[in-house]
Amino acid sequence: MASKIVTFDPDSGVPYGVNLTIYGGSDFVANLNVKTTSSASFDLTDYSGTAAMSKSVAVGATLGITTSFTVGFTSAFDGKLKLSLTGAQTRTLSEGRYYYDVLLTGDTESEDILNTSISVGSTAGIGTTSFFLNKTTNVAIGDSMSVGAAITSVPVVSVGATGVTIGVANTSPLEIFPGTAVTFVRTGTATTIYSLVKGNIYVYNPVSPTP
Numbered sequence: 001m002a003s004k005i006v007t008f009d010p011d012s013g014v015p016y017g018v019n020l021t022i023y024g025g026s027d028f029v030a031n032l033n034v035k036t037t038s039s040a041s042f043d044l045t046d047y048s049g050t051a052a053m054s055k056s057v058a059v060g061a062t063l064g065i066t067t068s069f070t071v072g073f074t075s076a077f078d079g080k081l082k083l084s085l086t087g088a089q090t091r092t093l094s095e096g097r098y099y100y101d102v103l104l105t106g107d108t109e110s111e112d113i114l115n116t117s118i119s120v121g122s123t124a125g126i127g128t129t130s131f132f133l134n135k136t137t138n139v140a141i142g143d144s145m146s147v148g149a150a151i152t153s154v155p156v157v158s159v160g161a162t163g164v165t166i167g168v169a170n171t172s173p174l175e176i177f178p179g180t181a182v183t184f185v186r187t188g189t190a191t192t193i194y195s196l197v198k199g200n201i202y203v204y205n206p207v208s209p210t211p
Helices: 087-091
Strands: 002-007 020-023 028-035 048-058 070-075 080-085 096-105 130-132 144-147 151-159 163-166 182-185 193-204
Touching: 002 020, 020 028, 028 193, 048 070, 048 193
Parallel strands: 002 028, 020 193
Antiparallel strands: 028 080, 048 096, 070 080, 096 193, 130 163, 144 151, 144 182, 151 163
């Protein structure tokens, strides 16, 4: 039973490389312990996964899906999932090298913590509803916006070239200073699919008959 530690960085979009071995005729289980880039357990709550393998015929070429794995979450909160095949499935595999990958589907609502803040020389608050930002990339009407701890989870009602406006009733009685972090939660976005793991699998044929 293989157990591998996998680093998952959704922002990079680069799958983690893991090579595995299958012994034909025996049950196959690979446990993946998914970690953040800071080595903490990655919370996979509300995620789902698929995994499949394909016979390699040449460098960079495949013959399509040979077998799909069963993907289960043994503890989603702790970032623990497993790939499995039954002995009946592995016995049908021809010996040789295969490619495989694991894809994860995230939540339909994604949080973007942007590299953005109230622009230098500007303040906001005390009834102000418009905020000038260093950038407004990916911000849309209907998104939820938070400005530091002063304004939290309020709707964006308009987006300009350099700033956004929130609902009139959602202001702060306090002055908000330049450099205050701004967070946007995007709404209505499509489900995000991540490539979690990619690698090679070598299959060894069994010698003994099925017990």
